[in-house]
Amino acid sequence: MAQGRLVIIKTLVLLGFLSVTLKLFDLMILEHKQLAVRAQKQHRAAEPIDARRGAIYDRHYRELAVNRRVESLYGVPREVTDARAVAASLSPFVGSEKTDMVVKRLTADRSKGFVWLARKLDDNSAESIRRLKLGQQIGLAPESFRTYPKETLAAHLLGSVNIDNAGVEGIELKYDEYLRGKGGSKVHARDARGRALSDGGEYEQPGNSLVLTIDEDLQYIVERQLADAVEKWNPRAATAIVMDPYTGEILAMGVNPTFSPEKSDKSENRRNFAISDVYEPGSVFKVVVASAALDLGVYTQYDRFDCSRGSIEVGGRVIRDVHRNGVLTLAEVIKKSSNVGSIKMAMGVGKDRYFEYVKKFGFGQTTGIDIPGEARGLFSTSASYASVSIGYGIAVTPLQLLAAYSAIANGGMLVKPYLVQEIVGPDGETVKSYQPTQVRRVIAENTSRTMAEILSGVTQEGGTAKKAAVDGNSVAGKTGTARKLDMTTKRYSESKYMSSFVGFVPAGDPKLAIIVVVDEPRGAIYGGEVAAPVFKGISEHALVYLKVPREDTKNVLLVSN
Amino acid sequence: MMEAKYEIGRLERARGEALIEQKKLISDRSRLSSPVRVAAVASEKLGLELPSRADVYVVKYDQSSNIVRAKGAYKRRHAQTIDYAGVNREL
Numbered sequence: 270m271a272q273g274r275l276v277i278i279k280t281l282v283l284l285g286f287l288s289v290t291l292k293l294f295d296l297m298i299l300e301h302k303q304l305a306v307r308a309q310k311q312h313r314a315a316e317p318i319d320a321r322r323g324a325i326y327d328r329h330y331r332e333l334a335v336n337r338r339v340e341s342l343y344g345v346p347r348e349v350t351d352a353r354a355v356a357a358s359l360s361p362f363v364g365s366e367k368t369d370m371v372v373k374r375l376t377a378d379r380s381k382g383f384v385w386l387a388r389k390l391d392d393n394s395a396e397s398i399r400r401l402k403l404g405q406q407i408g409l410a411p412e413s414f415r416t417y418p419k420e421t422l423a424a425h426l427l428g429s430v431n432i433d434n435a436g437v438e439g440i441e442l443k444y445d446e447y448l449r450g451k452g453g454s455k456v457h458a459r460d461a462r463g464r465a466l467s468d469g470g471e472y473e474q475p476g477n478s479l480v481l482t483i484d485e486d487l488q489y490i491v492e493r494q495l496a497d498a499v500e501k502w503n504p505r506a507a508t509a510i511v512m513d514p515y516t517g518e519i520l521a522m523g524v525n526p527t528f529s530p531e532k533s534d535k536s537e538n539r540r541n542f543a544i545s546d547v548y549e550p551g552s553v554f555k556v557v558v559a560s561a562a563l564d565l566g567v568y569t570q571y572d573r574f575d576c577s578r579g580s581i582e583v584g585g586r587v588i589r590d591v592h593r594n595g596v597l598t599l600a601e602v603i604k605k606s607s608n609v610g611s612i613k614m615a616m617g618v619g620k621d622r623y624f625e626y627v628k629k630f631g632f633g634q635t636t637g638i639d640i641p642g643e644a645r646g647l648f649s650t651s652a653s654y655a656s657v658s659i660g661y662g663i664a665v666t667p668l669q670l671l672a673a674y675s676a677i678a679n680g681g682m683l684v685k686p687y688l689v690q691e692i693v694g695p696d697g698e699t700v701k702s703y704q705p706t707q708v709r710r711v712i713a714e715n716t717s718r719t720m721a722e723i724l725s726g727v728t729q730e731g732g733t734a735k736k737a738a739v740d741g742n743s744v745a746g747k748t749g750t751a752r753k754l755d756m757t758t759k760r761y762s763e764s765k766y767m768s769s770f771v772g773f774v775p776a777g778d779p780k781l782a783i784i785v786v787v788d789e790p791r792g793a794i795y796g797g798e799v800a801a802p803v804f805k806g807i808s809e810h811a812l813v814y815l816k817v818p819r820e821d822t823k824n825v826l827l828v829s830n
Numbered sequence: 831m832m833e834a835k836y837e838i839g840r841l842e843r844a845r846g847e848a849l850i851e852q853k854k855l856i857s858d859r860s861r862l863s864s865p866v867r868v869a870a871v872a873s874e875k876l877g878l879e880l881p882s883r884a885d886v887y888v889v890k891y892d893q894s895s896n897i898v899r900a901k902g903a904y905k906r907r908h909a910q911t912i913d914y915a916g917v918n919r920e921l
Contacts, residue, residue, distance in 0.1 A: 331860070331863070332856060332857075332860040335853065335856055335857050335860060336853055336857075337853055337854055337857045338850040338853060338854070411850075416857050418857055418858075418860030418861040418864060419860065419861075419864045419865070419866065420861075420864065420866065422864065422865070422866060485865060486865055488865075489865035489866060489869065490880075493869070739883065740882075740883035740884055741883050809882060809883045810880055810882075812883065813880075813881055813882075813883060813886050818888060819883075819888065824884070824886060824887045824888060825887070825888045825889075825890055826887055826888070826889045826890065827890050827891075828889055828890070828891060
């Protein structure tokens, strides 16, 4: 009997060992792969790394675009029991119009463990959602939000990014490959309580930062002056650019109306009028023919043109002066902006030679500025050179004109405008730096000096732009009042004009080249009336800001010990 | 070894939080120092405005002149705005 019991116990023990052995065989051999994967999942966690996009600074390292951490809402469909109830709870924070979308995403695939419901929420909404206590059905994930702390300042230059922080416009797009960081995910072990066991490795590669040529304060001065002009003249749009005429550094570029780069509207306000829109420039273009005439030695600034008839017939068209003038010197033709005198000057130079100068000044080609969307303008050698000499039959961008005037200002060199002066790595090291680029010599140095002298007359007594004159410094520049082509009638409009002023200051030792263009001003049309005061306003504040000394002795106090 | 890994994990979390705070502070500082905001506060609360060309004086050091002459000339020229920006007090 006792032996029988012993046999039973031994058999049971043997069976026990056998079952354990079989289970071990099953766990270690048969199911090893699946279980190993499960163990990995339980003990290792993948943490998403939101790579930091590089910042954008002005020339004095003041932030124009930075990142801020926000939270985004995601759903876990496989945990959701009542999608409609979840959507209803979330609607105050994601928007009632998105309730159906939330339901659709939560129910489309019930096996999914992750779907985005709302990206980049504001802090208050995220906190309110956290308090809803919807358990495992939803979650909040940290994300980086591109923010522009100066709001609309320099919006057209900076551009914007999409929801995934990729550049879509402006500098954000042009330099996206440098700004974008490398993220992905970092996998680390965790214990039974979920605490991370880090190996200390760095898995994020933050993006590089950009240092622009823009000066935040000058940008503000430009935008404020433009806003005042827009309020006064109620135009379709207005733009102003400030550039260092020697280096091509863009110090400010303003466009009005403007937009907020943080908002993703598709409005027309996002167009960068300064570089993307072309227009017939009118009289500001007369400097090209005058420069050509002087540079070739065809005329001197003292040679005279008979403008007493007040009109001239070219190719069957009669072109008139605004006011009837008598006999004018070349300098006076520019000062009084005579169409007749400019056309006679072009005739003296000759079409081919004149058009060579148009090309040398860079018209019909992009300037090469480092921002997307630059237009090349419209220029054809089949155009009437008489028309082109007075700024019709050719279309330019404001930036092209500014580059041309900068060549006159700096002694005759066409320089390439640029916006980014340095790319800086995450640790502050220079990755790439950009230097001023001289494109070509356009006119001789003495021609540029003569042109500067002639253009100084425009802002003096008897000139068309006395309102551009700056207290304490001489200004060289030229007004433009160009009729716009009416695309419906294919004729020049009687009521729509482009008013502009472009020039440089101080005339004898230029520090700034500035262009102001106002599209369809209402109440006044002349460049000397509409754009010249904006030039004056920008110049006066900018010269004070840059501590450029006056050329006269007014407001100078002498002190000694 | 395990202790070190826990410590690294904890420090990484702390660094992450500090970076988030730093980003927020940088953003706030930039927003507060925006020229648009500063100009608005200066004009609305303090009654200040951007100086015009006429408001700016260049002070030059000149051995041949003397401080008394400079003060007298300044006062004669700007009797109405003698307190402007405290320039007279410095002289």
